[in-house]
Amino acid sequence: MKKMKLLALLFIFIFLGSIYVCGCGGSKTSTPAPSTNGDTETPAKSVQPVELNFATWHHPAYPLNTGIWEPFCQEVEEKTDGRVKIYFHPGGVLVKGDETYDAVVTGTIDMGFTLQSYTTGRFPLTSILEFPFMFSSSKQVCLTAAELLKTNAAFQEEYGEVIPVWVGATDTSMIVSAKPINTIEDLKGLRLRTPGIIQNQVCEVLGIVPVSMPYAEVYDAIQRGVVDGTFGPQCSILEHNFHEVAKHGVSFELYITPLFVSMNKGSWGKISPEDQATIREIMDQLPQKIGEQYDSRVEADRKIWAENGLQVVEFSEEDMQKIHTLLEPLEEKMLSEMEEKGIPAKEVHAEIKRLAEKYK
Numbered sequence: 094m095k096k097m098k099l100l101a102l103l104f105i106f107i108f109l110g111s112i113y114v115c116g117c118g119g120s121k122t123s124t125p126a127p128s129t130n131g132d133t134e135t136p137a138k139s140v141q142p143v144e145l146n147f148a149t150w151h152h153p154a155y156p157l158n159t160g161i162w163e164p165f166c167q168e169v170e171e172k173t174d175g176r177v178k179i180y181f182h183p184g185g186v187l188v189k190g191d192e193t194y195d196a197v198v199t200g201t202i203d204m205g206f207t208l209q210s211y212t213t214g215r216f217p218l219t220s221i222l223e224f225p226f227m228f229s230s231s232k233q234v235c236l237t238a239a240e241l242l243k244t245n246a247a248f249q250e251e252y253g254e255v256i257p258v259w260v261g262a263t264d265t266s267m268i269v270s271a272k273p274i275n276t277i278e279d280l281k282g283l284r285l286r287t288p289g290i291i292q293n294q295v296c297e298v299l300g301i302v303p304v305s306m307p308y309a310e311v312y313d314a315i316q317r318g319v320v321d322g323t324f325g326p327q328c329s330i331l332e333h334n335f336h337e338v339a340k341h342g343v344s345f346e347l348y349i350t351p352l353f354v355s356m357n358k359g360s361w362g363k364i365s366p367e368d369q370a371t372i373r374e375i376m377d378q379l380p381q382k383i384g385e386q387y388d389s390r391v392e393a394d395r396k397i398w399a400e401n402g403l404q405v406v407e408f409s410e411e412d413m414q415k416i417h418t419l420l421e422p423l424e425e426k427m428l429s430e431m432e433e434k435g436i437p438a439k440e441v442h443a444e445i446k447r448l449a450e451k452y453k
Contacts, residue, residue: 143363145179145356149206150190153183155332160386161379162206162354168375173368179204194355198254203360209351210289216251216351217431218441222262223291223348224427225420228449232384234349235261237448239380245444247437255355259379263326264387265346269339269403270322271315277412286311286323291427292348298419308333315339326350327391336398342405 147166151158158181166179188196193207194215209216219238221227228234238260241248252260268274268285281300286308287293296303304320308329314320315338322339324347330336364372398405408416431438 140176142175143177143360143368145177145203145360146182146187147179147204147206147354148182148185148187148193148196148202150185150193151183151206155183156386156390157383158183161383165375165379169372172371172375177364177368177372194255197355197357200357200359202357204258204354204356206352206354209353213290217434217436218248218251218438219260219351220291221428221438221442221445222351223289224424224442225295225347226417227445228262228349229265229346229453230384231262231264231349231387232381233449233452235380235384236452237445238262238351239377240448241441241444245441247441252353252355254358256358256361258354258356258376259383260351260353261380261383262349262351264328264349264391265326266324266348266350267327267330267405268322268324268343268345269330269335270341270343271318271339272321273341274343275406277408277415283322284320286314286320286325288324288350292324294423294427295347295420298423299416311335312338324348326387327394328387330403331394331397336401336403340402340404342398342403344405344407 147162149155149158149162153159163181166181170178187202188205190207191211193202193205194212196202197205209219222234222238228237242252242257242260270283270285272279272283274280274283277299282302284302284304285296286306287296287303288308293303293305304314306314306320308323308325311320311323311325312333312335315322315335322341323335325333325335326349330342361369395405428438428442
């Protein structure tokens with residue numbers, strides 16, 4: 094009898110246990126998957142955009158900022174469908190001009206606008222662009238530098254630490270002075286602010302006393318008679334209001350001022366190959382655009398100079414021939430000094446002259 098009761102209780106326990114298991118586990122295995130009806134896709138993973146910081150020391154309203162670099166940043170974002178975003182920082186808020194190149198190389202910033210002359214000795218072949226009377230316009234030198242970057246291995250190597258976004262130059266230089274200058278003889282003894290080593294040597298050959306100082310100090314220096322005037326790109330005359338303290342100018346295409354924008358290699362590597370190709374297409378348009386902007390700006394500025402009493406003259410053909418004759422040995426000396434250091438200066442110099450003629 095007891096055995097029958099035990100069997101009955103065991104049967105009831107097994108029966109209730111099976112109901113519990115089916116009730117708890119059955120709903121999990123029997124829930125149907127959502128129907129796709131064959132017309133849905135697996136959601137694409139969202140891709141975070143590559144975000145880059147672009148620094149320049151120029152003030153926000155500087156024409157190259159508003160006319161070139163801000164539109165460049167916008168175009169990159171638009172043509173990569175937002176996959177690459179460049180945030181533009183003018184006014185030196187991220188880094189000083191003379192610290193920009195090193196900041197790009199180390200990755201402190203992703204992109205930067207600066208002068209090659211801020212890193213003395215780093216760009217010897219680029220300095221050949223500054224040789225006397227090589228160019229007559231910004232567009233000419235911008236297109237020359239762009240082709241060199243594509244075809245000349247030695248020139249490319251100078252920018253091997255970075256990705257060169259653009260290499261070019263300002264418009265040609267001129268002299269502005271508080272003293273009249275009409276002939277080559279008027280240059281002798283004149284104290285002029287000069288921008289670099291090459292121009293210092295040129296001045297010494299011509300009898301000019303070269304004075305080194307930051308460009309921001311030149312206005313006061315002319316006003317106080319510390320210097321008689323300055324060499325500088327034509328586009329800088331109005332920007333620094335030199336026409337207020339120096340009423341005499343000489344259209345003297347002695348040199349241009351090289352400039353460039355570079356990108357950190359690691360930052361470039363974050364961008365997909367497809368987007369890199371798109372950005373390179375945009376970069377290829379920069380030499381023409383920037384050169385034309387510098388040149389057109391000078392045409393407009395000259396009218397304002399005249400309205401404000403800045404009288405610009407040109408040296409006679411005879412005086413210009415004398416100047417060229419005086420400077421030829423200096424040019425050969427500078428090229429030979431670079432060759433002695435293993436730099437293919439004469440080859441690159443010849444190529445620059447050929448391209449300058451091509452884009453004249």
